[in-house]
Amino acid sequence: xxxxxxxxxxxxxxxxxxxxxxxxxxxxxxxxxxxxxxxxxxxxxxxxxxxxxxxxxxxxxxxxxxxxxxxxxxxxxxxxxxxxxxxxxxxxxxxxxxxxxxxxxxxxxxxxxxxxxxxxxxxxxxxxxxxxxxxxxxxxxxxxxxxxxxxxxxxxxxxxxxxxxxxxxxxxxxxxxxxxxxxxxxxxxxxxxxxxxxxxxxxxxxxxxxxxxxxxxxxxxxxxxxxxxxxxxxxxxxxxxxxxxxxxxxxxxxxxxxxxxxxxxxxxxxxxxxxxxxxxxxxxxxxxxxxxxxxxxxxxxxxxxxxxxxxxxxxxxxxxxxxxxxxxxxxxxxxxxxxxxxxxxxxxxxxxxxxxxxxxxxxxxxxxxxxxxxxxxxxxxxxxxxxxxxxxxxxxxxxxxxxxxxxxxxxxxxxxxxxxxxxxxxxxxxxxxxxxxxxxxxxxxxxxxxxxxxxxxxxxxxxxxxxxxxxxxxxxxxxxxxxxxxxxxxxxxxxxxxxxxxxxxxxxxxxxxxxxxxxxxxxxxxxxxxxxxxxxxxxxxxxxxxxxxxxxxxxxxxxxxxxxxxxxxxxxx
Numbered sequence: 407x408x409x410x411x412x413x414x415x416x417x418x419x420x421x422x423x424x425x426x427x428x429x430x431x432x433x434x435x436x437x438x439x440x441x442x443x444x445x446x447x448x449x450x451x452x453x454x455x456x457x458x459x460x461x462x463x464x465x466x467x468x469x470x471x472x473x474x475x476x477x478x479x480x481x482x483x484x485x486x487x488x489x490x491x492x493x494x495x496x497x498x499x500x501x502x503x504x505x506x507x508x509x510x511x512x513x514x515x516x517x518x519x520x521x522x523x524x525x526x527x528x529x530x531x532x533x534x535x536x537x538x539x540x541x542x543x544x545x546x547x548x549x550x551x552x553x554x555x556x557x558x559x560x561x562x563x564x565x566x567x568x569x570x571x572x573x574x575x576x577x578x579x580x581x582x583x584x585x586x587x588x589x590x591x592x593x594x595x596x597x598x599x600x601x602x603x604x605x606x607x608x609x610x611x612x613x614x615x616x617x618x619x620x621x622x623x624x625x626x627x628x629x630x631x632x633x634x635x636x637x638x639x640x641x642x643x644x645x646x647x648x649x650x651x652x653x654x655x656x657x658x659x660x661x662x663x664x665x666x667x668x669x670x671x672x673x674x675x676x677x678x679x680x681x682x683x684x685x686x687x688x689x690x691x692x693x694x695x696x697x698x699x700x701x702x703x704x705x706x707x708x709x710x711x712x713x714x715x716x717x718x719x720x721x722x723x724x725x726x727x728x729x730x731x732x733x734x735x736x737x738x739x740x741x742x743x744x745x746x747x748x749x750x751x752x753x754x755x756x757x758x759x760x761x762x763x764x765x766x767x768x769x770x771x772x773x774x775x776x777x778x779x780x781x782x783x784x785x786x787x788x789x790x791x792x793x794x795x796x797x798x799x800x801x802x803x804x805x806x807x808x809x810x811x812x813x814x815x816x817x818x819x820x821x822x823x824x825x826x827x828x829x830x831x832x833x834x835x836x837x838x839x840x841x842x843x844x845x846x847x848x849x850x851x852x853x854x855x856x857x858x859x860x861x862x863x864x865x866x867x868x869x870x871x872x873x874x875x876x877x878x879x880x881x882x883x884x885x886x887x888x889x890x891x892x893x894x895x896x897x898x899x900x901x902x903x904x905x906x907x908x909x910x911x912x913x914x915x916x917x918x919x920x921x922x923x924x925x926x927x928x929x930x931x932x933x934x935x936x937x938x939x940x941x942x943x944x945x946x947x948x949x950x951x952x953x954x955x956x957x958x959x960x961x962x963x964x965x966x967x968x969x970x971x972x973x974x975x976x977x978x979x
Contacts, residue, residue: 501531760805
């Protein structure tokens, strides 16, 4: 029997140590994962720790490592000692003996297939090439190459004659030289947007508006289903009143939908349209601020129930809730891997607090912000980062939006298009998060979405939305003007983003100010040049323009928006 293996390679940077997380998530459509390390496998320890965590590992892995000398690379005896934590078997093999390596590989695959568990193969060998293509290991690791030492051994053991050895060597070299000569005529085939990505297109070199509204009656039905549990399910009594009954009442009236309801309606409607949804992060089922409750727990049996997975009898798309370990790097990398495998899955990663993204910085820097430019890999991964100076302390206040804005390829001197490397939004209403999430799947291309999420306005009545704002013909608003002032009386325009709007609105009401408009930038990247210019035309008598934010001047959006207002909108703050 001939077994045919199809290899699929995941793009990664040569100097990045976080590829295991991406491969782990990407494995959903393949049958065997094999990772080769150039240095000890603790480089991917973040995802390794999640191997047996529910919803965080699709298939077992074969780890292959070949390492620097132990006294230079680690404190433990073996580079594979990290495997002991999860009780994974380790096979140490002399990499200079090909027969032994083949046996070890067969044993690893057999164990992997039989027991569906990770297995490590430690190749103790001489490494021909270093990280750099120009590196010559003979400077620091002189030694014989495997072909030379192996051939010499075969001759000494009289398995080959000298003539047979030379003949095999000549045959191999002739083949390699022939293939090398053919490279000048080789034209690689493009795999960009092929197979199950075939319906996707490249982002247009313009700004587009996508109708993401849904029939109101359908939203009421889906919203009601989001809180229905079986008759014998023992729900936490407090949730029955404050969550279930409250949501049903709001849906019935069509008014006052809070943030969590807007989010739930977005997920439910996407499931209804055939898209799968996956949300991960610490306590995401409940939500950091006990606002989401998309996963309910029976108070007597501890049974987990996800209402959105029981909307219809023949439901084919599902919500997967992955309450993950506190490993931002490993979990975000895993979700990114899932997102580049299929355009039909809305992958959401929510940090418990926005500040916590910092331990996942390599995933943002090397993959999420740059993979499409480097490797033509589209991703629709959505990242929610709760942000706001609400008195929770220095580690629970800022998602450092300035970093994400700085990493964007938005232009200061010309209007942006949909070809920016990612979208950054700071929504202030339930309808806005509804449209932002749906847009991720409805449009025919994929872009990462950074949501600078709220904390204090999750239950703020002023941030609630009516169902009318989610009906067909509605969409995400990049800029929200001020409907509470008369345009002809406006002399000052304050531009701002996020929940800071509600603070200034309250203060304006207290002071009785009538000549100041508060204009919200809901989208920061791509920068909404056209919409801002339309707002400026609406208030022709305005002479004073201010940017306001709760963050310090060297933080927040200030350094990003100031040159764009000046260069693209002719507005000097």
